[in-house]
Amino acid sequence: MVQLPPWLPAPAQVAIPVVVLLSLALVRRLDAPAGRWGRRLRSRFLLGVPWGTLVSVMGVLAVYLFVQQGAGNWRNPVTLPFSSWSYLYPVGWLLAPFSHTGPGHLVGNLTTTLAVAPLAEYFYGHFPSKRGENPFFSRTSNPWVRAFVLFPAGVALVGLATSVFAWGPIIGFSGVAFAFVGFALVRYPLMTVVAVSAQGAIRTTYRALLDPRIFGSASRRFGEPWWYGIAVQGHVLGLLLGILLGVAVLYRRRERVGALRLWTGAVVLGMSMTLWALWWYRGESTYVLYRGWGVVFVVTLAVLTTVAATADRRPLFGDVSRQQVGLLALLLPLAVMVGVAIPVNLTTVGDASVPGGGPAIEVHGYDVTYAENVQNQKVSAIDVSMFGETTNVTTSGVIVVNDDREIWTQAVSKGRLAFDGRTRVRVGGVGWAEDVRVQRRGWSAVNGGTAYQVWLRGPDDDEWTHVFASQPAVAGPTLANHSVVVRPADGEFRLLVTRNNSTVADAPIPDPGGNVTLAGIRFTREGRKLFASLDGTRVQVAARETYR
Structure with a gap:
């Protein structure tokens, strides 16, 4: 059997782009567009290319590679200092919407962006919407400015809004990705459904190009429920911001879409993008999913979107128009989210002591320790109890505290450490990163419990510290x-x-x-x-x- 040099691509890696290009050529021949496709793209895009989308994607990728140091450690970037912990830590909320927890998180958000953002940018357009207008008459109508400045600037502002007005710490570009979905939805509802579905095809193709053949076997795995950790509040905030901006553009251009198409698209998107996954904590490693109320929430959101986007300027009562009522219907849930976010994000860690009372490893202002059954300082920052749930929850695992950055988080859960036995916690900041190693050892009594101990080792330590x-x-x-x-x-x-x-x-x-x-x-x-x-x-x- 001939052994190919390792630097040569595998046959499947060559076949994938060849088959895709050949199939597109065949479709083009069957459809015989006679230049129609190019003219349509050039009517909305400068040179027929969604430049704003590409600039935005490159910006997010640059943050991952160079700010989070993903270029040197692709699978384990620095994440703790780049979450939106508090308004009092500007670096966090400025970089959180453009940072990611790992390659899977990054690829998921960027493939969604590549699938949906061009449609949102097409709706926005690089050229004036009115016939006969000179595109170079002003800076805001200049297609070069609109493509390379205004659209990316809008993306950055929406990203900051999803960071500043989300409930508690968030990290990731998903809020902006949902804003793209909401913006495109109000003008092209069914095309947006297709675009979101295409995201899966893009991601699969990307993974197939990277690794065309993988092997698997049965094995033990540890994992929380798949819906645990979904930042639904950030996704809903991004979606509402996108819908609001899209409706404003519709009103300005006096365009209107069919109510049935819009409602159908909104419901299908809400279900497929798991906006129904409303969950909360029920203990250290137990969570509750309100799937039924989640479906009600998605349908209600679809109704609000449809009412707002299809409203006209006719008065509803007195001097109040239908469009004004539609905008109010969108602004009310946004106002509620902002009203909750501000006091939550103003909370501070203060001079919080190391939880558990045991020793900790200190690394440039970070205190890393292990504790069990301690109050989660971030979730419990504001004590609220309603509908049978409470924010007063406890946690167990590897805890990281940094007073200066307002960080208090469970970096590794008790269950995860019990499964893995050892792990690393990466702390850092702009331009630096260090790893704290964690190790657990234990004995399980027959028909009894497990006795175990945890040790930590800092980057400059010669020995393990029993904690x-x-x-x-x-x-x-x-x-x-x-x-x-x-x-x-x-x-x-x-x-x-x-x-x-x-x-x-x-x-x-x-x-x-x-x-x-x-x-x-x-x-x-x-x-x-x-x-x-x-x-x-x-x-x-x-x-x-x-x-x-």
């Missing part, structure tokens, strides 16, 4: 009325034999192949398993934790 020890774990089997307990303490695991809740004897858990006798019971370590023997009876009492 947390769990409660002891009691094994289910008993021998001669004695219980076996695994107790974590000071970085080691001790084996206790108890009777009537009193410790009879204890010793460190032996090394692999070793043994120890406590209260007449012989404990033998075989690899990761620990066995107890007494009077010819031998049972397993514990096993060292295994990780993925």
Whole structure:
């Protein structure tokens, strides 16, 4: 078998663009547009190209590569300092809408942008909408200015709005992507549905070009519910801003779309883009999804959009026109979102101490520690209880605090660390980044709980720092009325034999192949398993934790 040089593309990577181009050529021949496609694009775009979309995409990509240092660490960019933690931390809310948590997040938002933003830019247009107008009469009508300055500037302003007026910390371009969807929806509802569907095709093609063949196998996986972490409030805010801007352009140009088409497009988009995923916390690793109310929310939003976009200038009552009522219908939910966002985003971490009371690793103003059952300072910043839910929630895991940047966050959940065993938390700022390593070790008692400990290691540390020890774990089997307990303490695991809740004897858990006798019971370590023997009876009492 001939071995190709590694720098040559795989046959499938060559075949994908060839097949796409050949199929487009065939479609062009069958459709015989006779220049119609190009003329239509050039009627709205300078030189027939959506330059504003391309400039915006390149700007977001530049933030990921150079500000978040994704160029040097593509899969693990710096994220903590680039979230919108508080109004008192400008770097966060200025860069949050253009930053991303990783390559999957980035590719998802950019493929959506590439699919939908050209349609929004087509509606906006690089040329005046009125016939006979000189496009170079003013700066705002100059197609070069509209393509390379005004459209990207509008994108930046909408991005900042999604950061400033979202509820709590957000990160990502998805709010702007939803604004593109809302803006295009009010003029081209069904085409917007097609464009959003095309996003999946673009993403799949991109991934196929990067890696045309992948292998998979059955394996254990850890993961929260897929809808956990969706920033629905940021998505809705972006969508409403886009709809409002689109309706304003419709009113100015005196254009109108069919109500049924618009309502249908709005409902289909809301469902397909998971705007119905209204969720909240129910505990440390438990969440609730209000799917039923989410569907009601999407349909209500579609009705508001349809009423606003199809309204005309006829008076509804007195001097109040239908268009004014339509705009008010859109402004009210936006006003509610802004009213909630301002007090939430004005909250501060202040001089918050390291949670849990244990030691922490300090890296240039960041305090990294591990704690369990501590109040989430960001979610609980304003104590509210309604509809059976509350903002007073607790969290467990690796916690990162930075008073100067108003950061308080769970960087790694307790469950994730228990599954992985070790991980890294990346902290940093503009121009620098450091990793704090995290390690968990534990013993699981048979028919009992798990005793475990957590260590941290800073970038300049020579040794691991012990930061947390769990409660002891009691094994289910008993021998001669004695219980076996695994107790974590000071970085080691001790084996206790108890009777009537009193410790009879204890010793460190032996090394692999070793043994120890406590209260007449012989404990033998075989690899990761620990066995107890007494009077010819031998049972397993514990096993060292295994990780993925």
